[in-house]
Each structure stands twice: as C-alpha cells, then as structure tokens.
Amino acid sequence: MEHEKIVVGLDIGTTKICAIVGRKNEFGKLEVLGMGKAESEGVVKGIVFNIDKTVHAIEKAIKEAGDQAGIDIGVVNVGIAGQHIRSFIQHGGITRSSKEDEITIDDVERLTQDMYRMVVPPGSQIIHVMPQDYMVDYEDGIKEPVGMSGVRLEADFHIITAQTNAINNINKCVRRKGLEIEDLILEPLASSLAVLNDEEKEAGVCLIDIGGGTTDIAIFYDNIIRHTAVIPFGGNIITNDIKQGLMVLPQQAEQLKTRFGRAIAEEASPNEIVSIPGIRNRAAKEISVKNLSNIIQARMEEIIEMAHAEIIASGFENRLAGGIVITGGGSQLANLKQLVEYMTGMDTRIGYPNEHLGKTKIEAAKSPMYATAVGLVLSGFRSLDERESRYKEAREVVRVAPKAKKPVASRNFFNDILNKTKSLLIDDLDGKNEY
Numbered sequence: 001m002e003h004e005k006i007v008v009g010l011d012i013g014t015t016k017i018c019a020i021v022g023r024k025n026e027f028g029k030l031e032v033l034g035m036g037k038a039e040s041e042g043v044v045k046g047i048v049f050n051i052d053k054t055v056h057a058i059e060k061a062i063k064e065a066g067d068q069a070g071i072d073i074g075v076v077n078v079g080i081a082g083q084h085i086r087s088f089i090q091h092g093g094i095t096r097s098s099k100e101d102e103i104t105i106d107d108v109e110r111l112t113q114d115m116y117r118m119v120v121p122p123g124s125q126i127i128h129v130m131p132q133d134y135m136v137d138y139e140d141g142i143k144e145p146v147g148m149s150g151v152r153l154e155a156d157f158h159i160i161t162a163q164t165n166a167i168n169n170i171n172k173c174v175r176r177k178g179l180e181i182e183d184l185i186l187e188p189l190a191s192s193l194a195v196l197n198d199e200e201k202e203a204g205v206c207l208i209d210i211g212g213g214t215t216d217i218a219i220f221y222d223n224i225i226r227h228t229a230v231i232p233f234g235g236n237i238i239t240n241d242i243k244q245g246l247m248v249l250p251q252q253a254e255q256l257k258t259r260f261g262r263a264i265a266e267e268a269s270p271n272e273i274v275s276i277p278g279i280r281n282r283a284a285k286e287i288s289v290k291n292l293s294n295i296i297q298a299r300m301e302e303i304i305e306m307a308h309a310e311i312i313a314s315g316f317e318n319r320l321a322g323g324i325v326i327t328g329g330g331s332q333l334a335n336l337k338q339l340v341e342y343m344t345g346m347d348t349r350i351g352y353p354n355e356h357l358g359k360t361k362i363e364a365a366k367s368p369m370y371a372t373a374v375g376l377v378l379s380g381f382r383s384l385d386e387r388e389s390r391y392k393e394a395r396e397v398v399r400v401a402p403k404a405k406k407p408v409a410s411r412n413f414f415n416d417i418l419n420k421t422k423s424l425l426i427d428d429l430d431g432k433n434e435y
Contacts, residue, residue, distance in 0.1 A: 009376025014213025029358030036064025195351030205322030210330025323347030
C-alpha cells in the first residue's frame with residue numbers, strides 16, 4: 001500500500017500562529033485534516049523577538065492541528081516574512097562541454113545552484129532562486145531550455161534574501177519543539193499558491209497580503225514571479241491607531257475595527273453610534289462609526305499607497321491585466337476592495353484560499369486569514385511532486401544504464417535522490433504515522 005502523503009504548513013504570523021495539516025484527495029484538491037492556531041505574542045512585524053512565547057504558541061497550534069488530524073507532526077513547511085526581506089534580479093550563466101548534446105535538467109539545476117553560491121550582504125542569506133527567462137547561445141526569451149542544443153546557458157534569476165538572524169530564530173523555535181523544517185518559504189509566495197490561478201499569473205497580477213504586522217506583495221507576469229516586497233505595516237497598526245484615537249482598550253479597538261469599521265468613511269452612517277463598556281465602573285463610552293472609519297481609512301490609504309508604489313517600481317503597472325488580489329486577515333475590512341480600486345485604478349478582488357481546496361469539514365480554512373497557511377501546505381505538495389519526479393527520472397536513468405554506450409548517472413547520484421525522497425515515499429518501518 002502506498003504511503004499516504006500528508007503535509008503540514010506552519011504560519012508564524014504577527015497576530016496568530018497557525019498550523020494546517022492537509023492531504024490531496026482523488027481529484028488533486030487539498031483536503032484540510034486539521035487546523036490549530038494560537039495567539040502570537042513573541043512576533044513583531046513578522047520577526048520572532050521572543051523565543052519562549054513563540055515556542056509556546058507553536059506547541060499549542062501544532063498539538064491542536066495534530067490531534068484534529070489524528071497524527072504526530074514531525075516535519076513542517078514554515079513561512080517567513082518581515083521588512084528584512086530583499087529581492088533583486090541577477091544574471092547567471094554556465095558553459096557546457098558540448099554543443100551537440102541536448103541541454104538537460106541537470107544543466108538547468110547546476111545553473112540554479114550556482115546562483116545560491118553568489119555573494120550577498122553580510123548577515124543575509126538566499127532563501128529563493130527563481131529563474132525568469134533563459135538564454136541559449138545568446139538567443140533570449142526562452143521559457144524551457146531543456147532539450148535545446150547549445151554551449152552557453154544563461155538566465156535572469158529573481159533572488160530573494162532574508163536576514164540570517166531571522167531565519168535562525170525561526171529554526172530555533174521550530175526545532176525546540178522537536179520539529180524539522182522541510183522548507184522555508186517566503187509568505188507572499190505561499191499565499192499566491194492558495195489564492196491565484198494560472199490564468200491570472202499569465203495575464204499579470206499583483207497579490208497584496210495584508211497580515212497583522214506586515215503587508216506582503218508578489219507580482220506575477222507570464223506565469224513568472226517578477227517582484228516581491230514586504231511593507232512593515234498591517235492590520236495591527238490600524239488597531240493601534242483606533243486605540244489611541246478613540247482612547248479604548250486594545251481588544252476593544254480590534255473588535256471595533258472588525259465588526260463596525262469601514263475602509264471608506266463615506267460609507268459609514270453619520271448617525272451610527274457604538275456603545276462600549278467603560279473601564280473599572282466608569283460610564284459606557286459612545287463611539288461614532290464615522291470617526292472610527294475615518295481613522296481606518298487614513299491608515300489604509302497609506303498602506304495602499306506604499307503597495308501601489310511597489311507596483312510602479314516593478315515596472316509592470318501597465319501590464320497587470322489580472323489587476324490586484326487582496327488577501328490576508330486585513331482584506332476582510334468592509335469596502336476595502338472599492339478603496340483599492342479607487343486609489344490604484346486597477347480591478348480588484350478578495351482572494352479566498354478555496355481555489356485548490358476540496359471538500360473539508362474545517363470551513364474556517366477557506367477564510368483569507370489562512371491563505372498563507374494553506375499556501376504553505378500546497379507548496380509542500382509541489383516540492384514533494386518535484387522530488388518524486390526526479391526520483392522516477394533517476395530510476396529510469398539507472399535502469400537503462402547497461403544499454404547505454406556512454407557513462408550515465410552514477411549510483412551515487414541515484415542514492416542521493418533516493419535518500420532525499422525515501423522519507424516521503426516509503427512507509428515508516430515501525431508503522432507509526434509521523435509527518
């Protein structure tokens with residue numbers, strides 16, 4: 001019997017830490033088996049600042065998700081965000097030994113791995129290397145070079161770096177709970193897997209993921225990621241503005257924002273008043289919904305302006321036929337879609353992570369708030385499929401080796417791939433389900 005593939009996504013956010021356990025159903029859709037969440041007190045603007053509090057929250061979320069799914073969780077796919085994230089385009093190339101032989105997957109892989117070895121600023125390390133367009137013997141605009149003939153293989157790469165300290169702190173928190181990190185994924189990339197479809201990525205689209213501490217941006221065109229950015233403001237700063245502007249408690253400010261707040265103040269009735277309990281036997285406080293919405297609109301306009309500036313800086317502003325997709329917890333604010341359209345002049349929709357979700361008993365997983373966590377699970381499955389594909393190719397190469405006239409892939413090469421994939425493709429010997 002084939003070992004059932006199960007993937008766990010762990011979103012370490014500023015507002016919440018969320019774990020989602022998923023498997024693919026017979027139609028290739030994601031089925032959520034378990035979900036756990038905990039309040040995040042040790043994370044500020046996407047960066048872990050308090051190890052102990054973060055470890056405690058991870059433990060709570062993982063236990064809840066594991067119990068719900070009926071499994072012991074051992075391996076997770078983790079998201080990373082924060083203002084320290086940097087991205088840039090870098091050109092790279094390799095010279096092959098023969099023009100007659102076709103370009104292979106190994107050649108493309110060697111070129112990509114070379115980019116991971118490039119020098120980055122001290123204190124940073126590369127987390128993603130994503131090819132844009134390839135060039136074979138100075139002929140550019142090539143999407144798939146495998147199978148072509150040529151000596152010189154080059155490409156432009158979208159390279160994303162993160163602060164080494166931020167990565168180490170995430171590793172420390174996760175490993176302290178006895179968990180292993182399978183992959184560290186930039187959060188806007190994960191969210192894009194959950195809420196965007198291939199048509200939008202082909203036509204050109206900008207994803208704006210409004211989280212608690214940060215707003216993440218990812219721009220796609222021709223099915224290739226072209227630009228990524230992280231803005232150090234999110235829903236929490238709006239809550240803080242409400243707390244200070246209306247002089248209420250933080251939890252009251254959050255409730256006012258989510259239940260009564262609007263992104264466009266004109267949409268709020270000038271006569272609508274909300275009464276909230278006073279502190280320590282003081283009289284109840286009356287809050288004007290119009291005033292509340294004015295505070296929200298002012299800060300939300302600032303966030304949208306910064307996101308729009310990133311779109312302009314990318315150079316793809318006039319090529320995004322798919323417009324803007326907003327997701328994350330902050331996207332649920334009333335009238336936000338209209339405000340984004342008014343300020344940017346671009347078609348906008350709310351991104352729900354149900355594009356790839358099958359039937360699930362856990363309806364909460366369909367909320368934009370969990371787009372990143374769902375995307376981390378989907379990213380895990382994509383990596384799994386890629387490894388399985390390489391594993392099969394390696395087996396095929398070894399199988400035909402005796403008939404080949406020229407030397408082909410060695411047993412060591414096959415064993416390397418086998419070792420990387422056996423934990424994912426072969427049943428545990430002790431019969432215990434652990435992921």
